Amino acid sequence: AQKVTQAQTEISVVEKEDVTLDCVYETRDTTYYLFWYKQPPSGELVFLIRRNSFDEQNEISGRYSWNFQKSTSSFNFTITASQVVDSAVYFCALPSGSARQLTFGSGTQLTVLP
């Protein structure tokens, strides 16, 4: 069965620090997708990235970057020069059930202090 583990329940950093959120997954699929979502204090979930298992290149989008390592089954998310607005719960997710369901990790609460 698919499983997503986000071992860091809460992380607190000071503004401008870099921070990495860990995501470790388990899957028996040979090809798969991985996702990151953000849930700010307002409550809605916001899609951040979808990654295909074929592509192991790092992805960078502004201050956000993602490191996908198939060898360690990890898909880590780094925020560079964090800002207060980055404070949110971040979820890693993996499709399961013949790609009909999205299995979410338990989330990491990131707090960026001014």
Added chain:
Amino acid sequence: DAGITQSPRYKITETGRQVTLMCHQTWSHSYMFWYRQDLGHGLRLIYYSAAADITDKGEVPDGYVVSRSKTENFPLTLESATRSQTSVYFCASSEGQGALYEQYFGPGTRLTVT
């Protein structure tokens, strides 16, 4: 406005009552989903729909009923609400196949069953 909306945003009901949570999307996405979010359990899929008149169970479907007579609407009904159904409910939609594509979430409905 385009997007995905949920109503009501907040609801308090009594045990045993029937409650319907509404979800409407303007993108004509084929897939729609209902999740519940609880502390300690993260996001769990209740039901999903691949198209109008096609629905299927997710991880936690007991006590819930869905229908999808029109592509844009996906109501979730609690037939006889229980306290364990107190939760935040999120509706989501996706243009692609199931969980392989990014899902766009509504703002959520906070339901309290007393």
